[in-house]
Amino acid sequence: MTRVLLLGGTTEAAALARHFAEGGIDAVYSYAGRTETPAAQPLPVRIGGFGGIDGLVAYLGAESITHIVDATHPFAATMSRNAVAAAERAGVRLCAYERPAWEAEDGDDWTHVADLAGAVAALPEEPSCIFLAIGRQHLSAFAALPWHRYILRLVDAPTGALPLPDAQVVVAKGPFTAEDDTALLKSRRVNLIVAKNSGGSGARAKLVAARALGLPVIMIDRPVLPPRQSVSSIDGIMRFLAHPADLGV
Ligand code: 3Y8
Ligand code: NAP
Secondary structure, three states: OEEEEEEEHHHHHHHHHHHHHHHOEEEEEEOOOOOOOOOOOOOOOOOOOOOHHHHHHHHHHHHOOOOEEOOOOOOOOHHHHHHHHHHHHOOOOOEEEEOOOOOOOOOOOOEOOOOOHHHHHHHOOOOOEEEEEEEOOOOOHHOOOOEEEEEEEEOOOOOOOOOOEEEEEEOOOOOOHHHHHHHHHHHHHEEEEEOOOOOOOOOHHHHHHHHOOOOOOEEEOOOOOOOEEEEHHHHHHHHHHHHHHHHHH
């Protein structure tokens, strides 16, 4: 009997959840619990970490999970690595639902960097107004360059002090629109954007806005993940659930 653990937290995971619910697929939607009010889902939801690989192996057994669908964000690398290891140990099939990385188009001015440290190293010397659209978890890396003004977009209002002396917070949860992001970048006089190559539609708006305004973007490339079965469509996930062997490893 198929029972799916859907590792979520993205727009694509929400679309899959709707598809599973409409199709009567026995699935549970999993959030890490990073945000105060995660979006409701049409599936039973669990919130919080599993307790590393061992905790996830125990969960898979206790919940009689037969398939893992990893629809987490491409930068949720620890979760994805743990899921591959736990699936292997528990003898559970796993398939990732990956969205293609963004690629620069005509009119884009992107500088690719390998990781967060690369983004910090790529910042200009002269004081600038930088839109840090990378969330809350990694802001301290930019404290090394306190002379910049940082515009921060966060899902929840910050609780403690921010690690950046000159920072303005915009509290907003995506998906975002190019129109709103263009207005935001103009009104805050942003002259540089730092983004993760998340892919998908939910965060692309700032890139469309940057192109329209002729602003440079420092693009952080995705972390490397272990080899695993992956698809980039709902049909691909449905084929995985119906005939896992067809897709090979
Ligand atoms: C908790 C669930 C939906 C899903 C919405 C997508 C789109 C908007 C783009 C910008 C970039 C950022 C951030 C972002 C995007 C979608 C999608 C996506 C980027 C929620 C959500 C959870 C999270 C966690 C949160 C991180 C943060 C990252 C904000 C819900 C809204 C910057 C990533 O405060 C924190 O600790 C936030 C942590 C991980 C990155 C970071 O390091 O701070 N996402 N985002 C999930 C969980 O608990 O399991 O609250 O409803 C989901 C979404 N975030 O409803 O359609 O699918 O990509 N999320 C990045 O891409 O750089 C915003 O502002 O332009
Ligand atoms: P991460 O660094 O890869 O994972 C750190 C730990 O958080 C994991 O080891 C696991 O804890 C727990 N965790 C992560 N995702 C989980 C999930 N879906 N369900 C249960 N536990 C989870 O993760 P992250 O980058 O902080 O992302 C956390 C969540 O936010 C994910 O759902 C992701 O899809 C979503 N998200 C992340 C980003 C981003 O930029 N990173 C962007 C948009 C959405 P244990 O080890 O205890 O099991």
